[in-house]
Amino acid sequence: MPASTQDREWAAKAAAGDPDAFRAIYREYVRPVYWIAHGILGSPSDAEDVVQETFVVAWRKLPGLDLLGESLLPWLATICRLQAANRLRRMRRDRANTADALDESLPATVSVEDQVITSALADRIAAEVDRLDDIDRRIFRLCAVEGYAYEAAAARLGVSHAAVRNRLSRVRSRLRDAVKEVRDA
Structure with a gap:
């Protein structure tokens, strides 16, 4: 037909x-x-x-x-x-509304102490991400940085949805611990 x-x-x-x-x-x-x-x-x-x-x-x-x-x-x-x-x-x-809201919520000045904490925190997170194995680093980049959904990241990497979900959960826990260490220091 x-x-x-x-x-x-x-x-x-x-x-x-x-x-x-x-x-x-x-x-x-x-x-x-x-x-x-x-x-x-x-x-x-x-x-x-x-x-x-x-x-x-x-x-x-x-x-x-x-x-x-x-x-x-x-x-x-x-x-x-x-x-x-x-x-x-x-x-x-x-994006425009978010940018406007962010602009309104920024403090007029940022203290030196806050700058040091922010810098130390960024360095600690970067170091922790560098220590991840290749697949965890790729999952983190796709999901946390580029905003991929778990299913899309799984398809892109050739792994299961569950693998992405579980690995990303472990990565996030690891990064939370790193952030806590910096904040508690």
Whole structure:
């Protein structure tokens, strides 16, 4: 069956509430939708979120869709681009609000003692991170520094989600102990 005929059939069944038809649409188009989102956002975790948002919107809008013999992909791509644009706007707004809040919360002056403690703390954390084995250091960088979700970091490193979660928990405990030593000194 040609793709456009199959798409029309899936769309009609999904619009009538058939979850299997919608799953078929999802399986068929999740990869191209993901790559469109990733191309716009540049972040695997943000792209995954936008893919989910795209298919939620698609599910809600399917009953009013008039496909006219074409593939579902252009329609899904349009929804994806709109969702990605919305996410970019939210991210920019959040960054601006966070920057404003941080500026307001900064003290007018920083004491020499605070500067020494902050410097000693940064040095201690850097030294502790340097002592980590390679996989723990990579997990820490991906999750704590770059903001990867555990699942995304696990996929990137070729390890299990549980391995990332457990290793990162141990790393965080180790770093908390290092911070406590500096603060108690």
